[in-house]
Amino acid sequence: DGGITQSPKYLFRKEGQNVTLSCEQNLNHDAMYWYRQDPGQGLRLIYYSQIVNDFQKGDIAEGYSVSREKKESFPLTVTSAQKNPTAFYLCASSAGSSYNEQFFGPGTRLTVL
Amino acid sequence: KNEVEQSPQNLTAQEGEFITINCSYSVGISALHWLQQHPGGGIVSLFMLSSGKKKHGRLIATINIQEKHSSLHITASHPRDSAVYICAALYGNKLVFGAGTILRVKS
Numbered sequence: 001d002g003g004i005t006q007s008p009k010y011l012f013r014k015e016g017q018n019v020t021l022s023c024e025q026n027l028n029h030d031a032m033y034w035y036r037q038d039p040g041q042g043l044r045l046i047y048y049s050q051i052v053n054d055f056q057k058g059d060i061a062e063g064y065s066v067s068r069e070k071k072e073s074f075p076l077t078v079t080s081a082q083k084n085p086t087a088f089y090l091c092a093s094s095a096g097s098s099y100n101e102q103f104f105g106p107g108t109r110l111t112v113l
Numbered sequence: 114k115n116e117v118e119q120s121p122q123n124l125t126a127q128e129g130e131f132i133t134i135n136c137s138y139s140v141g142i143s144a145l146h147w148l149q150q151h152p153g154g155g156i157v158s159l160f161m162l163s164s165g166k167k168k169h170g171r172l173i174a175t176i177n178i179q180e181k182h183s184s185l186h187i188t189a190s191h192p193r194d195s196a197v198y199i200c201a202a203l204y205g206n207k208l209v210f211g212a213g214t215i216l217r218v219k220s
């Protein structure tokens with residue numbers, strides 16, 4: 001079955017630690033996205049990538065980093081520089097740009113202890 | 114500023130009721146998406162539309178470009194429709210998301 005997987009579903013980290021969230025897709029989509037969701041707010045774009053080895057900052061990129069070494073993978077690292085990292089993180093992909101339908105992963109809930 | 118406003122924020126309905134969720138946006142857009150987020154957090158795309166109306170099963174989405182307004186309707190609502198419904202407007206090549214409408218359908 002084609003789709004997007006994110007792991008882990010729940011993640012706990014201590015303050016000051018970096019942590020990497022995984023996102024894999026087997027839909028052969030060129031574009032991939034990372035969003036952050038906080039209670040009562042709309043999804044906000046962290047980073048996006050439209051092609052391998054290239055990515056762009058979204059609206060809230062500070063304290064995050066990404067890589068796109070393979071078409072199917074787009075990991076997100078939450079660094080210790082992110083002041084308020086506790087949130088629900090969603091990965092998405094689309095065939096081309098966001099003009100097209102985006103397919104979402106199940107999400108990772110990150111809690112900083 | 115490109116914004117998306119949804120109403121209501123919370124909605125409780127009895128099984129069988131007709132439900133309407135509204136979405137308004139601030140400037141001209143090229144498309145509008147309706148998404149459904151399940152209690153576990155996963156999101157699925159329901160509709161993408163740029164004009165007129167689309168229907169899928171008991172779900173209907175409409176958009177009025179002149180009034181900068183879109184609605185999502187659910188006919189004969191069922192408890193399994195309970196979820197968060199999110200609209201997202203495409204401004205250029207950027208999606209801007211509303212905060213979502215939490216729908217609870219009681220049996």
